[in-house]
Amino acid sequence: MMAAVSPADWYAYLKREWLLFHLGDTRFRFMWDAPPDNEWVALDCETTGLNVRSDEIIAIAAVRIIGNRVMTSERLELLVRPEKRVSAESVRIHQLREQDVAEGTKPEAALIQLMHFIGARPLVGYYLEFDLAMIDRALFPLLGMGLPQGRNEVSAMYYDYKVKQLPRHLRDQPIDLRFASLMKDLDMPLRNAHDALNDAVMAALAFVKLRQLLAA
């Protein structure tokens, strides 16, 4: 961090130093390094439910994005063994049964793998807020904080793009942000949802296209 000129940069600098000072485990300093250019990591989790406080992660998938390429050959797919039971209702959604995740990695080991996979790259996802809330809670004992990387919310990008296209007087109406509608509107291939890797790949594709659309 050399020349920090604007107040925003100053703030970012201070925040980074503050976080690093409080970082519980210094093995993970690399997450605060300068990220490689044009690289991102798309992320998705499957969980035992929708409650951020009580439910647990059972699968994590992440794919690297380089420029306009989604590097599915360099992917991270992890099954996580939850501490509590998997509810029957959630099994219907992600189709991961208790015996499937019983083979999984321990949460802590899974998160360490994930952090190494992400490095300093900014994150990409659909409704990332939820996935990161789940991850951050599990991460807290280890780091004393959540993931520090930048975040690119696909639905927010899509929202910006749609609003940009609309004439000013129409900008107040709600926009359909459901994932399936979003992918369809972007004319991107849609695969079975609720598979962590599929979701991550689809979010990555939407991100790649939206980046082009917003830049244009």
Place this chain on the structure above:
Amino acid sequence: MWLESILVPVNLQQNGRRVALSVRKISRYHCYGNRNLQNLRPAVSGKPCVAPNMPNAFNFSESPFDSLSPEEQRLVRNSVDIAYFRAGETILDVGTQPTHLFVIIKGVVQQLEGSEVVNTYGADDCFDGRGLVAEKVSNRFVAAEEVVAYQLAKKAVSSLIASNATFGAMLFSDLSNKLSAISQRKSQHELQSLTMARVDEAFVRPAHFVDADTDIVSIVKLFQAERTTTVLVRDHACQPLRLGIFTHTGLQKAILNGTPLDKLPVRLLANFSLISVRPSDQLGDALAVMIQKRVHRVVVAEVNSDGAVDSERIVGILEALDLFSFMSNHSYLISIQIIAADDIATLAQAANHINRLIALLHQSGTKVSLIATLVQELNARLFERAWQLIAPIDLVANSCLFVMGSEGRGEQLLKTDQDNGLILRDGYSPPLNLAEICDQFSAALRNFGYPDCPGNIMASNLVWRQTASDFGRMTRQWLLMPTPDSLMSLAIFLDARAVGGDGNLLEDVRLGVFILVTDNDAMLARFASAINSFPESGGWWNRLMSLGEQNEEAFDLKKAGIFPLVHGIRSMALEQRLTDTGTSARIDALVAAGKLTAAMGADLTESLHFFMGLKLKVGLLELSSNRAVSAGIRMSTLSSLDRDLLKDTLGVVKRFKALMRQRFHLDMLS
């Protein structure tokens, strides 16, 4: 309740962003709630989405990836990335060193040579295999519309080529090699699919029943009358009813028995332990039963719950000989049926069987050229027999019935229309009701499934029914005073093939035409120029594919592919005065005469056979859905391999047309 909770902030419309986020949260919930609906959603490409995982969703059912083993498929899955290209973006440029093989998920890619589009790739197509191996791209590949594509690392492709010869062949080979690679793959299934056919699909002979008290002499009389060698014997003396079989081999025992044959009841000699198969059994199983039990025939019947033959539900007898001929050459049975037919109705039945035979052979992967030869023979016999049944003997002897067009060339697989004519011997006075006879013949053909010729090229038309000298005069007139119509008639006539009566009559007329052709270049050029009568196919497929699936029109294979190829070869054959009528025979003769290069000849033959096969495939589909056979082909119904091959073969036709233009100086006339 939750619905209201989002509707309220929406109505407040204070901050668009915040509203959006709350809608999004709900929507995630919503997605969870509606998982079942999501599963019903069709995948984007319209194809069912089989594998749940995206890199697993790689489509392994498309060529060349369908030749991969599970191990190799895993290698593909682990080395595949997904790339995104905006419309107009160059994916590969001339001179670059390619690092990946691209397999299109969606979108259209054009291959450009200079500014000319030489090829177009759509979903599931892959490119540029050739460049990958040559380590240099020689054409430009541009995204014609937004493209999402898998990219498979070069290293993975190389190791696939090394480990799987078929994959390599499919990816890089020339057209001929590509086609033979397919037929090789198909041949593995050939015999298998015939042995997998159901027993009742084979030729099951009807069963004849006799009472157990019947004497041997009566049975031999029955053998004679019904032209059979087997009877089933019902023994009512026994409770429950006993069923047995008596065959002509049992006659030896009957004679050696010593009892006078007209006093000897069959009960003593019949075999009452029947060996049976069910109609739904596979032929291969039936064959196994015959070999195992050392019998030459089995009874085809349903069985009761206790496993015994149900005497009420006997379908017939399956003879080993019939089984073998079904497996080796089903056509033998049909030709027997044709020869033995005594009336038009029986012939119509046989004609119907020909279609089934074609479908069966096609499914089993028999080469289309073989099917065509077989069908031509059968059809010729069918025509001949019909003509013999309808026309008086002296008319048959003093005339020549011939078929023309695709039927004459032996390239008509499914019946499209009847092109036929009749030449009468000079000086012979035909029966007064000749017109009626010819009408009857046309009607019979209609009955067999040949629709009338739209151009009325039929023996029932006076123009196509003349004496030899009149016919000769007419054909010479076509040549000397050509009009587009007359040249078309001439073209059709050149393919004529005699099917009934005196074939010399036809040959004489044809010879008359050949004599006139000598060194008449201008005439030949006019004749050959018909290959340009349909607009230049310069990238029809590019047009079609860039239009997308919505406004797709049926593509006329005959105009774009078959006609230019067949007619070009016909023109060259006319120039060389070849008497062969089949296109591939003509090509062989032209290659032998040094008029075509061997490579060009091979490509043309392969292309023709591919066109015929494609037409057959589409036609059979139309027949099975009870529609009339049409010439149109919908691109979206083709597999990516067929599409690929179609592109290649049409490229061959294009090259051939250029050759023709050069040879006959077609650019000079217009």
